[in-house]
Amino acid sequence: MAVEIITGHTGKEHVTAEAAGALHAGVIGTGKYVLAGGNQFAAEIVSNNLIKIKSGELVNQGRHMRIPVNSYEEVTIQNGTQKMYRSDLIVMRYKKDTSLQVESAELVVIKGKASSSIQTSVPSYVNGNILSGATQDDFPLYRVSLSGLTITSVTKLFSVSPTIEMLSKRMDDIGKVSTAKLLTEFQCETNMITKTADGMVSLSVYMHTGAIGGNAGTWWTAGTIPEGYRPNSIVYGTGMVCGDGWLNAVPTAFMISNGLLYLYGQNSAATMLVINMTYVAMGSVVA
Template identity: 45%
Template sequence: MEIITGYTGKPHVTSEQDRDVNIGVVGEGSYVLKTGMQLAAEVSSNNEIKIRDGVLMHQGCTASIKKNTYDSLIITNGSQGMKRVDLIVARYEKNQDNRIESLDLKVIQGTPAESNPAAPQYTKGDIQSGDYVADMPMYQVIIDGLNITEVKKMFKVIGSNKDLSEKLEFQMLLNTDAQQIYTMYGGRVKVVSGTMIVNIAMNIGYAKLFSVEQLKNWFGDDHATSRLSIKTYNGDDVAQEVNFYAPEIWNGEIFQYFYPANREGPMRVNYRLEYVYG
């Protein structure tokens, strides 16, 4: 075991260790962080694209463009009547002789074609496995004739831990032995669970669990049953010896079907309704 974030009396933290920590926290992919202008591309002319400030993490390796500045990239002139796709990448490189590492923006020029030009190939690489080159695709630059007509973003912007906490936010609205109501993911998902007793009649084989009005009260007047998932099971085999089929929705109401049907009296149903909002 070797300490990383601690003073040992001599330089000891390696870039590989630092990348491993980042991969463990953020993930092993390549992302732009949610800071600054998030490395936004700005077409300055048909020969120049400016990449604004921000921070990226490429396989655990971080690099940045300072705030309120930009990196300028030169795009080679297009040809009249031809189309081309150039690729802007963030390229990690390690010098094979002195082991010095770098991460810079590069333009990989595509091959002109009269129609349907292909994007150029790039070097995927695996930094932690020791590859000397590893590209992170950033933008496709679409060139038609002499003009840059489009710059397509290819990277994913990853949120902060605060963003994740807000997305996963849990709020308990009701919590009793009979019923629990709560929301998750910042209110995007609502769950109603609990237990109830319904009375069943002989040789009917089903019982209504929830009315349209109950569902509206829980999930809103404009709720769509296609966004609702339901789970039930027989919560008390002493009260009623039956087996459950899957619950069904009919005319906006929820019914529980069971067998055998030659039973009557109280029947306990444990349930869980989950609704995903649009």
């Protein structure tokens, strides 16, 4: 019979690691994930031959592996070679003994090849498909770089997957908009800066002041963009200046640099300024 019930009483032992793994893979994903638990496998260099890996939880193609909270594993790094460089890998290795049908997990160091060049390559590792019956698979956690006898760095090769709670909060944040105003000494009919949760900033300013015309032909500082709303780099845009009643309207250039909004005057008779632009806030990444 092909149909099986897993989370149901059948009168006999029937829940297998394969079934549990398939469920995890269906919910979490079929890839390799470090979860937000414990110390998330934080690495600590104990000596040039010993690295401590702290507690953490991971799921590799549905198989849950862990180092319990308040526990750790130590892995041994073989001695380096004077005046040579080397890169090793620390992996969480999955293995299955097909004769006994026993599965296991352990931290393993895969030693790289020594090189006279500082640009070393990482050693190869096994990339098996557990869901299709592979008997071995390696989940790379860290790259260990050695210079001579010294461990110079331990580089993390994974990211921590967000929990459902974290994802829910991110979804709640989508659509939220924060607002601020251009910090300026000039009178503004409209003065609004908005920022979405993903860092898109929209600047809308309608300034009504006689000082605009007095700065014709020069770059002048119209105001300051509040922190948190500033762009990653210098941005440029165009706006419009005109006289009262929208007379003699001409385009004008402006830029934002180091948090300051600069305008270039084009019309000595101008008393009104209108600018609208959109940019990405500093530190934001828009997909």
